[in-house]
Every structure is written in C-alpha cells, then in structure tokens.
Amino acid sequence: MAYDAIIVQRASARLEEDRRRRERERKERRAFACAREPRLEQLDREIQSAMPEVIRLALRRGESPAAEMKKLQQENLARQEEYARLLEGLGLAPDALADTPACPLCGDRGWQGARMCACLQKRCAEEQMKELSKLLLLGEQSFDTFQLEFYSPELWPGQPASPRANMELVYEVCLNYAEKFGRFPLKNLFLSGPPGLGKTFLSACIARSVSQQGRSVVYDTAQSVFGQFENRKFQRDLEEVRSARDDTRRYLTCDLLILDDLGSELTTPFVQSALYELVNSRLSAQRHTVISSNLSMEEAARRYSPAVASRLEGEYHVLRFFGEDIRLLKKRQL
Secondary structure (H helix, E strand, O other): OOOOHHHHHHHHHHHHHHHHHHHHHHHHHHHHHHHHOOHHHHHHHHHHHHHHHHHHHHHOOOOOOHHHHHHHHHHHHHHHHHHHHHHHHOOOOOOOOOOOOOOOOOOOOOEEOOEEOHHHHHHHHHHHHHHHHOOOOOOOOOHHHOOHHHOOOOOOOOOOOOHHHHHHHHHHHHHHHHHOOOOOOOOEEEEEOOOOOOHHHHHHHHHHHHHHOOOOEEEEEHHHHHHHHHHHHHOOOHHHHHHHHHHHHHHHHOOEEEEEEEOOOOOOHHHHHHHHHHHHHHHHOOOEEEEEEOOOHHHHHHHOOHHHHHHHHHHOEEEEOOOOOHHHHHHHHO
16 A cells, blocks of 8 residues: 555655755756856757757758758757856856756656656655654664663563563564565564563564555554544544544554554443454455554453454464563663
8 A cells, every 4th residue: 555645745745845946946046157157048048949950950851951960969069068168167067057857757746657756755754754753752763773681581480481582582573574564474463561661662663664665654542543533423523523534544544553552541332343443444454453552462352342352362463571661770770
C-alpha cells in the first residue's frame, strides 16, 4: 500500500513549494545577471530562436540544408560559449539561469505516470517520520542504539533464561521483522511485559525502519485509537467526525499499525467492539500489526472478548519482556 493520503498531500505541498522556491531564486539570479551583463538577454533570445530555424531548414524541400544547418549550429555553439563565459565572470555556473528541474526523472511533478517518483517518496518518508515523532522520540531510537548491557546476564526468577539472553532473541526478531517487512514469516507481534523494559523503544525502532522502506506506518496509543473510534460513532461535530473517520481509516488500512499500551484503556463494551473491528479487519486484509501491552497474552485473553482473544492467541507471536526497569537503572547512574 502507498503512503496515507494526508502524508502524500503534505509531501506534495512541500515538493511544490521547493519548486516555486527554486523558480524564485532562478528569476532573482537572472535579474542580477542581466543587470550586470545586458548582453546575456540578447544571447538568450538568439539561442532560443535558433531551434525553430533548425527545424525550418530540416523541413525545407529542394537543395540540402546541411551547410546552412552546420553554420547555424556553429553560431549557436559560439553564443552558448559566450553565454557561459559571461556567467563565469559573474561567479555563476553555466546552467545557473537554466530552468532545469531538480528531479530529472519526473520534472518535479512527483509522479512518473501512475508511479510515485523517488523524490516524492523521500518527502513522504520525511513527513511520516514527523508524524511518528509526535509520539515517539525517533531522534534516538534505532536498532543501532539499542543497549543490551542494561539487561542482567543473571538467570531471572521464574524464567528459563536471563533478561539479557531473552532480549537478544527479542531484539533479533524485531530487527528481522522490520528489515524483512512483508517477507518475514511473522506478520503480527505482541510485545508483553512490565513498563520500562524497552517495548516502546523497539516499537519505535520497527516504525523507523519500516517507514524508511516507503511503507505506511501509524503509531498510536490504545486510548487514543479507541477514542477516535468512539468519536467516529458518537461525535456530533462534523469536523470532529471527519477527523475521526480519517484516523480510523488510517488505523485500518496502513501497512503497519503499532498499537501501544493495550490494556491501559477502560474496557467497555464499545472498546471490545472497536478492538475486534481493528484486529479482525487488519487480519482479514493481511496487514501487519505490532501490539505492546503490560498484559500477558493470558491476561489479555481474560480481559477481552473470546472473539478478540482467539485472534490474538492464534495470529500474534508473543515476545516476552522481563528484567529490571531500564528507566530506573538509567536514573540510578545519573
């Protein structure tokens, strides 16, 4: 799936603004150059008028126009060389006044036919990262900065492994899930464990990596997600309803949804229904989802309806987090 329409609109607006800025700068350079070297305007007119003359000679019947065309080409080349010398004398590059698009692939339109050009894809990725950064501290969170040394190498009570050994496995699964997105055998992850153990950090790492691959990614908290579903159904303000519909559509249709802190919301019958719609719709469409929760899968199964529990237990791969609270460990080191 392509980027969300809102992201594409913002990226397209940036692309257009960049094009207009370059055009303003080109006109300013031209005004400066022609004021200093009036000969440039005359040369420009002569160079532009040469092409129609070449076409006229090429279409002329009768004697061969080869000699005249060669003379015309030599004259035009001399004009171009003079033009470049004058620009160089002003400290400008030979193409400084040319109306050359920044992207030769699409001519700064952002699209090559029906296919999005790389220049627009780049801006879409940047806009999506801005959107994700509203809730995630993406400036620091990446797989390269993940620190295993905060996890104890000692066997953890009630667990078959140490927190560090466990996190090495969790890290590898998350890394491969992100880097091989769409090709990795696991489609949906359930990150389970107490607060402060890196669930949100690794969710952010996944979001960054998948977003940079040109996929649509939406990250939001469970409370916010269910709040938008509720607004979509009960809100009377038309603008609020429109916004809620846009958001819920994004939750249902994005390539990757990261639902953070499931279980923190008040579990009402409406929330049960909204969660079922969210989980079932995404599974039916074979879209990927990462859920993080302080609940274990067993606790989640008891908390939510049997229909939701069946889908979570059957379709989500559980990654368990355990150990000491990393935030508290870091605070002690200050």
